[in-house]
Amino acid sequence: MRWFEKALKLSEAVSRLAIWIGGISVLGVTLLISAEVMLRKFFIVSTGGADEISGYVLAIGFSWALSYTALKRAHVRIDALYTRTPLQIRAYLDCLSIVSLAVFAVILSYFCLQVVLDTIELNARSNTTLGTPLWIPQVLWLMGLLLFSLTCILLSVLAVAALVRGDRMRVHELVGSRTADEELAAEMSGSFITPEDR
Template identity: 35%
Template sequence: MNFYGKVAGTAFGIVMIFLSITITAETLLRKFLAFSLGGVDELSGYAVAICAPLAFTVALIHNAHIRINILQNRLPVAGQAIVNLVASVMMSVLAIYLVYFSIRTVIDTATYNSIAQTPWATPLIYPQSIWVFSMAMFALAAIALSIGAARLLLKRDWQGLVRHFGPETVQSELVSELNDLQQRMQREKV
């Protein structure tokens, strides 16, 4: 699953770097040559739409999404495990719905031969198809994690469910931050 997260993160990074270079070029061309590439705002919209599900995927795989856990830490371990399983399944349900919505959008786009109302007049089927693919990547990750959580439930591995699917505790976040600080301080000494 970590490899899958790296692929999604790398794709996200490549698209964002390309977009940054394009926006920089557009800005410099406008400033110094009074020339515009035209459609960079359109390209930005496509990049954000495609990259958002990739970012969702990375956050999901690395358990970095926001979880409100006011009550969860007060539950017994089995209760925390059940909450984590429900959260994992609900994330899968959301991801599946997003893929369904994306596919319906592409079907409508294909039906009406929709094009962007911009200087490029891009047939929307192309960027939307890539968008569906990135949504599907998110859904596959969510489903795979839910299956993993269900397996732990069937084994009654409450600690595993809490460890792999639960939000970080205050202590674990503190340890993580202190380790990060120590690494930065060591790099500064070199």
């Protein structure tokens, strides 16, 4: 299990870098769109392709954020019944949820890989003024999904191993729905990262 713990730490470091790059990219595209609006308004000129680039950046940024969000247990959950169940049952539900998410992520990544391979084979380009080779944004998009899949697999292995050992608190720390106290601590710190994660 030590190898999986180390791999999870590496995944967290890569995910943190990915979310920073994704966030800076979204900020950059916001500035690009603002410049486009100003140029159209005052100079009747267009940069051309701002809408296309923003679509790519949003899709890539979203996929790159998935892994970090999973690691910080920040995905939205409907947990009205979950919070009223005993910790032992919650541990089983948490393991079921992360294994299900890992299966979904792997299937999604597989089909996305097929899309990328088809795009490369067809040498497909966007039918816009930029004529972007579509494999470029698709590969970046796929990288985020593959990182998400790997992270979910690591979390699944570690959570199930903790459940087998009877360490229900470790299961909660890895994949459990965050408690109201954890949410409050995150809000107080101005981030969705709890103080213990810092």
